[in-house]
Amino acid sequence: xxxxxxxxxxxxxxxxxxxxxxxxxxxxxxxxxxxxxxxxxxxxxxxxxxxxxxxxxxxxxxxxxxxxxxxxxxxxxxxxxxxxxxxxx
Amino acid sequence: xxxxxxxxxxxxxxxxxxxxxxxxxxxxxxxxxxxxxxxxxxxxxxxxxxxxxxxxxxxxxxxxxxxxxxxxxxxxxxxxxxxxxxxxx
Numbered sequence: 001x002x003x004x005x006x007x008x009x010x011x012x013x014x015x016x017x018x019x020x021x022x023x024x025x026x027x028x029x030x031x032x033x034x035x036x037x038x039x040x041x042x043x044x045x046x047x048x049x050x051x052x053x054x055x056x057x058x059x060x061x062x063x064x065x066x067x068x069x070x071x072x073x074x075x076x077x078x079x080x081x082x083x084x085x086x087x088x089x
Numbered sequence: 090x091x092x093x094x095x096x097x098x099x100x101x102x103x104x105x106x107x108x109x110x111x112x113x114x115x116x117x118x119x120x121x122x123x124x125x126x127x128x129x130x131x132x133x134x135x136x137x138x139x140x141x142x143x144x145x146x147x148x149x150x151x152x153x154x155x156x157x158x159x160x161x162x163x164x165x166x167x168x169x170x171x172x173x174x175x176x177x178x
Contacts, residue, residue, distance in 0.1 A: 011142070017134065018139065018141070028131070037125035037126065038125065039110070042117070045107060045110050048107065052104075
């Protein structure tokens, strides 16, 4: 069905774009050299979940999930790295 | 297949738990009354993506996606609300 394909293509775009959130957050930390009110627990949990979604995407052979969560898992890692390097002042 | 069911049940748990990240982040903002280095652009983008994932989950009738993204969309909304109420000092 064309509609399926369209929605899947849309999700293959919006998925990684949505997870660009982690890169905006990592940029904010690295540029201000301060992790201020960014939650270490929260972003650490999200690394575990994003990797689970990645394996699940591979398991059910769902491209949008795979694309989005490769981007997300890497981004969340950068955020946690930033929080560790630049702890709350 | 039992393995399918098991993985799906695991994702139905880890999905919402993963998106609890938004609630940890919102709590951090509301308790410190400061959104410090939390990225407004990043979390605003994630609201759009989370809602897209929610509709996609409904569309492909995928329970883990539905559960996770109801939790996530609401949580991301609280974070953005927090950033607006308590802008960076």
